[in-house]
Every structure is written in structure tokens, then in C-alpha cells.
Amino acid sequence: MxxxxxxxxxxxxxxxxxxxxxxxxxxxxxxxxxxxxxxxxxxxxxxxxxxxxxxxxxxxxxxxxxxxxxxxxxxxxxxxxxxxxxxxxxxxxxxxxxxxxxxxxxxxxxxxxxxxxxxxxxxxxxxxxxxxxxxxxxxxxxxxxxxxxxxxxxxxxxxxxxxxxxxxxxxxxxxxxxxxxxxxxxxxxxxxxxxxxxxxxxxYPNLPFAPSEQQDMRRMIVQPFLHRPFLKATLFIALWLLLQGLSIPFYNYVMLDLMQISYSWISFITMSQNVAMMASYYVWGTLNMRFSTRTLLFWTMPLIATSSLLWGLTSVASAIPVLFLIHILLGIGTGGFNQLLFNFVVGDTPKSERPMFIAVFYGITGLAGFIGPVLGGLVYKHLAYTPAWVRTFGIAVTVGIVLVLIAALLGRRALRENQG
Incomplete structure (x- = not known):
């Protein structure tokens, strides 16, 4: 045999x-x-x-x-x-x-x-x-x-x-x-x-597909919304993406328009972020062999929040070194966050219902990823006549504080293992 x-x-x-x-x-x-x-x-x-x-x-x-x-x-x-x-x-x-x-x-x-x-x-x-x-x-x-x-x-x-x-x-x-x-x-x-x-x-191989166990299409669609641990994690991640979208997409805008950083420096700063992200992928992947995806997702959040908080240092220290540090931390944090999101969707969802879980996850988080930058743009527009520091580092620091608070207050519960 x-x-x-x-x-x-x-x-x-x-x-x-x-x-x-x-x-x-x-x-x-x-x-x-x-x-x-x-x-x-x-x-x-x-x-x-x-x-x-x-x-x-x-x-x-x-x-x-x-x-x-x-x-x-x-x-x-x-x-x-x-x-x-x-x-x-x-x-x-x-x-x-x-x-x-x-x-x-x-x-x-x-x-x-x-x-x-x-x-x-x-x-x-x-x-x-x-x-x-x-x-x-x-x-x-x-x-x-x-x-x-x-x-x-x-x-x-x-x-x-x-x-x-x-x-x-x-x-x-x-x-x-x-x-x-x-x-x-x-x-x-x-x-x-x-x-x-x-x-x-x-x-690519053409592997056999395990269809949904739900015969009724409406029941198949509602399955992700009835899966409490998945829904809690998805809604928290969507909230996180919405809030970070208020500030992080505007880093280049702040450097170019408000701080008057040259394109050459911005290209080097962006490259440092990409290199940090590239290097972090393997580290996060190796850690994922020992720790759960949900736990590691939570660990990425302080790095992302800190990248926003560090904007406050631009008021008291030389901007260029601080900006490098900000983007290196952002690269490490978002590198792990994005990679672990994919692992969460493919690993923490029921196999037979996975396509609908994937769709609901990316649908909800996609809407949040759209709303955040739109609101962020409105915030920067309406604060155009405030003191320069408000837009240069005030918004980013405020967002960083909020991210730390929601990670501490909601993150562990939303990403907890074996939720009932």
C-alpha cells in the first residue's frame, strides 16, 4: 500500500x-x-x-x-x-x-x-x-x-x-x-x-477547484459576514487602511510642495523605502514560519504608526536624515503588512468558500483604501491657510497617534487567534 x-x-x-x-x-x-x-x-x-x-x-x-x-x-x-x-x-x-x-x-x-x-x-x-x-x-x-x-x-x-x-x-x-x-x-x-x-x-498548474458548499448564491455571499473572526479582522484592517490613507499617501506631496525637497533627494528617499521593503519580505516570511499571520500583522502596525509620528522630528532636526528614517520604517512595516494580508486571506479562510471571502475582504478594504486618501486630500485642502507646521508634520503626527491608539485598543482583540 x-x-x-x-x-x-x-x-x-x-x-x-x-x-x-x-x-x-x-x-x-x-x-x-x-x-x-x-x-x-x-x-x-x-x-x-x-x-x-x-x-x-x-x-x-x-x-x-x-x-x-x-x-x-x-x-x-x-x-x-x-x-x-x-x-x-x-x-x-x-x-x-x-x-x-x-x-x-x-x-x-x-x-x-x-x-x-x-x-x-x-x-x-x-x-x-x-x-x-x-x-x-x-x-x-x-x-x-x-x-x-x-x-x-x-x-x-x-x-x-x-x-x-x-x-x-x-x-x-x-x-x-x-x-x-x-x-x-x-x-x-x-x-x-x-x-x-x-x-x-x-x-501555472490547473489544480482542481473545490466549489462552495452553499447551493444558494445568497447564502454563499453572506458566509464571510457570518464568520465572526474573519469579519472582525477585516473591519479592523479596513479602518486601519482608511486612517493611514489620511496621511501616508501624501508624504510625497508634503516633501515636494511644502518642504521643497528636490526630486533627486525624493528619489533616494523612495529608493530607501523600497530597499527596506524588499529586505523585510524575507524576514517577515521567515517569522511567519514561527508566528501566526494575525500576530505578525499586529506587529507591523507600530512600525507604520511610528513612521507617521517621526514627522514631528522634522521640526527640530535636519529633515533629510529624518525622512530617510521615516521611509525605511514605512518600507519595513508596509512590506510586512501587505505580504501578511495576502497570507491572511489565503490561509485564514475556509477552502470551499475562499473565493467569496477573498472578494469580500478586498471589496471592504478597497473601499476603505479609496475613502482614506479622498478624505486626506480634503483635510490638506481645508487646512491650506493654517500655519505651515500643521500640514508639514501636524497631520502626520496626529494620524500616527490615532493609529497607535486603535492598534492598542482594538488591534489585539480584532486579530486575536481562535475567536469565538
Whole structure:
């Protein structure tokens, strides 16, 4: 009997190992597209198209708003259970449609550039929202739970190492070439990487899908809301994202517009954040082998809150060293937070109901991630005539204090293990 079972176990390990290699290789072209089209150069391209600050805000909010569509994807996956084809279709559409925005200046009248960009981007991220459910569900089954933390830590470290190089190369291209030509070069690079990304999707295994145990669609949708530990953690995380969105997305605005920090210094400061985030992925992944995802999620929160509190030091110390420290802490904290969020969704949810849990989680947190920066923008706008220190470090410090308080008062209870 043992000799008959052993080949099956070996086959399963082989499929899992090959899938993890494929997922790592797929991440390399994906990070190039993400950083060159949606990273720090996105605002520059939108300004080239003629976008106003309001239109830029709309574009930045689209990914979070699109996450609401994941609930529809969770329903679709019950009917169309071939997750590899679903990932290939929706993930491929996202890459190709988003990259096609580079063609807008060639085929669209100038006065319609920004409007068309917004609608094309909405289509791209609608596809992405559908693809995320297929991707996350497949990865949860493909990566064994016992190595999940370490694997994603190593994968993210490797991918973001390339990402740091890509950021430098992209900046050099834009600095050394006239504005339209530089963006054209970036889009050609992204077009090639989008094709490579789609080809990489074909290397994923097509694992069997465990459908929902709920026959009634309405009962399937309400399952995540009836799962008390999941709902408490999700609502707390959403509150956290909303509050940090009041300040953290505006760090660059404060440095550029209020503190008059040069672009060169900001590029180095941002690079320090990315390097810290890259290095932290493996550390958080290794810790995840010893400690639970919920516990580690809680540990990331003091780091993120401290990055906001340290803005107060800019009033009494040299700004540049403090800003480096702020962004290094932010990179370590958000690196762990984002990685552990993924592990939470794929590891702390019932397997048969996982697609709907994924959809509800990203739908709720996506709305919070949209509302936070919108409210933050209004706060900075309405405080425009207050003393400069209020906007330079006052808002960030206030948000940091609030984050510390909600982490201490609500965090442990919301992220506690074995909740009833």
C-alpha cells in the first residue's frame, strides 16, 4: 500500500514546486509593468496627457474602487472553475489593456486624452479585479501552508530587487530623453513585458477547484459576514487602511510642495523605502514560519504608526536624515503588512468558500483604501491657510497617534487567534 501511495505524493510535490517557480518567474515582468505604468512615473504621464489634480486623484483611486467587482468574480468562479484559464484571460486582459494606454496620444484627439485614459484604465482594473480572485484562490491551493510565509517572503524579495533596478532605469530614461519619447520607451518595455507576463501565466498548474458548499448564491455571499473572526479582522484592517490613507499617501506631496525637497533627494528617499521593503519580505516570511499571520500583522502596525509620528522630528532636526528614517520604517512595516494580508486571506479562510471571502475582504478594504486618501486630500485642502507646521508634520503626527491608539485598543482583540 505504501509503495502505491508514494508516487502520488511525489507528483503533488512536483506540481506545487513547479507552480511556485512559475509564479516567481511571472512576477518579474509583472513588477516591471506595475512600476513603470503605475509607479512614480504615472503622475508624470498623466500630467503629459494634460490631467488636472482631480483627474489624477480619480486615476489613483480606480484600483481600489475596482476591487468591489471581486464579489462578482467570486460568483463567476463557481460557474467557471478553470482557474488557470480565468487567470490567463483576466490577468492577460489587465496587462494588455493597461499597456494600451500608451497608444492614446497616437490615435485619440488631444482633448480626449485624459478621459479616454480614465475609461481604459477602469476597464484594465475591472479585469484585474476578476483575475485577483482566480489568482489568489489558485495560489492558496498551490503553495503548501507550511512553506507559504517563507516562499512569499523570498518571492517578493526577488521581485522587488528587480523593481528597485527598474525604478532607477525608468528615471534615467525619462531624465535623458524628451518627455514624449521617454514615455514611449517605457511603454514599449511594458508591451514586451505584458506579452511575457501572459506567456508566464500559461506555466501555472490547473489544480482542481473545490466549489462552495452553499447551493444558494445568497447564502454563499453572506458566509464571510457570518464568520465572526474573519469579519472582525477585516473591519479592523479596513479602518486601519482608511486612517493611514489620511496621511501616508501624501508624504510625497508634503516633501515636494511644502518642504521643497528636490526630486533627486525624493528619489533616494523612495529608493530607501523600497530597499527596506524588499529586505523585510524575507524576514517577515521567515517569522511567519514561527508566528501566526494575525500576530505578525499586529506587529507591523507600530512600525507604520511610528513612521507617521517621526514627522514631528522634522521640526527640530535636519529633515533629510529624518525622512530617510521615516521611509525605511514605512518600507519595513508596509512590506510586512501587505505580504501578511495576502497570507491572511489565503490561509485564514475556509477552502470551499475562499473565493467569496477573498472578494469580500478586498471589496471592504478597497473601499476603505479609496475613502482614506479622498478624505486626506480634503483635510490638506481645508487646512491650506493654517500655519505651515500643521500640514508639514501636524497631520502626520496626529494620524500616527490615532493609529497607535486603535492598534492598542482594538488591534489585539480584532486579530486575536481562535475567536469565538
Amino acid at each position: 505504501q509503495q502505491a501511495v508514494q508516487p502520488v505524493r511525489q507528483k503533488k510535490r512536483s506540481i506545487s514546486r513547479n507552480g511556485m517557480i512559475a509564479a516567481t518567474m511571472e512576477g518579474f515582468p509583472a513588477i516591471i509593468v506595475m512600476l513603470l505604468l503605475g509607479g512614480p512615473y504615472l503622475t508624470g504621464f498623466l500630467l503629459y496627457l494634460g490631467a488636472s489634480s482631480t483627474q489624477i486623484g480619480i486615476v489613483l483611486a480606480i484600483p481600489n474602487l475596482a476591487n468591489v467587482l471581486q464579489i462578482l468574480s467570486a460568483i463567476l468562479i463557481q460557474k467557471f472553475q478553470n482557474r488557470k484559464i480565468g487567470l490567463l484571460l483576466f490577468g492577460g486582459m489587465h496587462r494588455i489593456i493597461w499597456t494600451s494606454t500608451g497608444l492614446i496620444p497616437f490615435f485619440v484627439p488631444h482633448e480626449w486624452w485624459v478621459v479616454v485614459y480614465i475609461f481604459v484604465t477602469m476597464a484594465a482594473f475591472a479585469s484585474n479585479a476578476f483575475g485577483i480572485v482566480f489568482y489568489t484562490s489558485l495560489m492558496a491551493d498551490m503553495v503548501p501552508a507550511k512553506v507559504r510565509g517563507r516562499y512569499f517572503g523570498l518571492r517578493n524579495s526577488l521581485i522587488w530587487a528587480l523593481g528597485c533596478v527598474v525604478l532607477v532605469i525608468g528615471g534615467q530614461i525619462l531624465d535623458r530623453t524628451p518627455e514624449p519619447t521617454g514615455f514611449h520607451i517605457l511603454y514599449v518595455i511594458c508591451a514586451v513585458c505584458s506579452v511575457l507576463n501572459v506567456l508566464a501565466f500559461t506555466r
